[in-house]
Amino acid sequence: MSALDIQQLRDTTPGCQSGIVHFNHAGASLPSQATLDAIIEQLRHEARDGPMEAGERGAVLVDKARRAAGQLLNTPASSIAFTSSGSTAWNMAFQALGPWQPGDRILVGRHEWGGNLASMALAVQAGAQVEVIPCDAAGAVCPVALEAMLDAHVKLIDLTWLPANSGLVNPAQAIGAVARRHAIPYFIDAGQAVGQVPVDVQALQCDVLKSAGRKHLRGPRGTALLYIRPDFLQHLNPVQRDVFSAPWTAEGFDLRNDARRFETSEVSFALLAGLGNALQEINRWGIERVWERVSQTSTRIREALRQLPQITLHDLGTTHSGLIAFNLAGWDSFELKRRLGLKRINIGANGIAYTPLDMQARGLASIARISVSPLNTDDDIEQLMTALGELSD
Structure with a gap:
């Protein structure tokens, strides 16, 4: 992404005009x-025409959002469901x-x-066992070790692709090849991946x-997307149902034959209008360009942090994401966050x-x-390093 591209992104993002340096993407x-305009416009229609009456317009916007999500993940729109949070999405699929x-x-x-581990509690109470796949020498999940663990009792392989507490990029595609070879269900938590790195669900074989929509997708809070492989849908029996996810048929209420069996009739069209716009924006920019920019920026930050002796x-892993976990000697992490916040x-x-x-x-x-995000600049990095240097003295 060129300097002009970055400036255009920042000029059209209100948060970049606030004087706050944002490194919590x-x-x-x-x-x-x-x-923001997409959200507000839908709310205006609801206020003017009536919330239910504006639903027809909202449904059209949701369809556009679904197609944009399918484009980003390389999958048909029918395999995408929208939920209120990433945790809700994962929990519904797991329980199903x-x-x-x-x-x-x-x-x-x-x-x-x-x-995700918390959501497994009921399965454990029923007698299931949660077991940890060994890591390789670099600390990533090891596909070879995984294959050695498999037997007829393995009901699920679950991977957090980009963990929250390190720069690790787990080998999601290699894990998917093992899972598909042994016909074992494979779930991916891509909460930190979608919108940051290229995500091709066909290649991942998940x-x-x-x-979630609020992270690297730059969508509103209260939105998330859930991908279900079409051929796997028959294996999922959602606990939560309503007249949308299980509409009435001649034989009675029956589950939808697409990912919308995980949706409900009551949704925020305004929030999904905002998510749809965010998805369309990232498709226009191109996820490969976004990932390249994130990699470049995070590499510069890592190099700068290594120059501060008080930083660990x-x-x-060997490939690092735009999440940089660290500690500053003598500082509690949450207090450090607070003190940096006082410096905006x-x-x-x-x-x-x-x-x-x-x-x-x-x-x-x-x-x-x-x-980090493509929104971050060299000036942001300089302000961050200056502040950390002052606090480490």
Whole structure:
């Protein structure tokens, strides 16, 4: 992306005009003015014409959003559902995979998102076992080790692709090849991947993939997308149903034959209008260009952090994402986040609950996190490094 491209992005993003340096895109990124306009315009129609009456217009916008999501993930629009959060999406798909039986095995990476592990509680109560796939020498999930673990009792392989507490990019495609070879369901938590790295669900060979709208997609909070492989749909029996997800037929209520069996009749058309605009924007820019820019910016930040002797980086793997986990000696991560905030610099901070298996394995109580976007500039980096240098003295 050229300097002119970056300036155009920033000029059309209100948050970039506020004087705040935003390095918390993995928590929630900054929406464009056009995304805000799309939300507000739908709300105006609802206020003027009546909320239900404006639903027809809203449904058209949701269809556009669904097609844009399909384009981004290389899949038909019919395999995309929209939900209120990434955790909701993952939990609904996981619960629909049941019922769970004693002896069932669920294989996860050491870096699994804490919310996904929490959702597995009912399966564990039913007798299922959650087991951790060993890591390779660089700290990534090991496909060879995974294959050695497989037997007839493995009911699910689940991978958090880009973990919240490190710069790791797990080998999602290689894991998918193992899962498909053994015909085992494969779920991907792509909450930090979609909108940051190219995501091709055909190449990944996953059965389910989810991501939040508020992160690298730059969509509004309260939105998320859920991909279901069409041939896998028959294996998912959602617990939550209504007249939209299971419409009335001559034989009674029956589940939809597409991913919308995970949606409900009550949705925020305004928020999905905003998500649709955000999806269309990233498709116009091109995800490959976005990923190239993120890689360049995060590399510069990592190099600068290594020049500060009080900084410890917590990167894993050989390929690194735009999430940079670190600690500053003498500082609690959450207090560091607060103090930088007083300097009008936003970063993130994560505790053990976010990635409990990996945090405990590495003896980490908390981490501070910088996460980048094409919106970030060299001036942003300079301000961040100046502030960290002052705090490390």
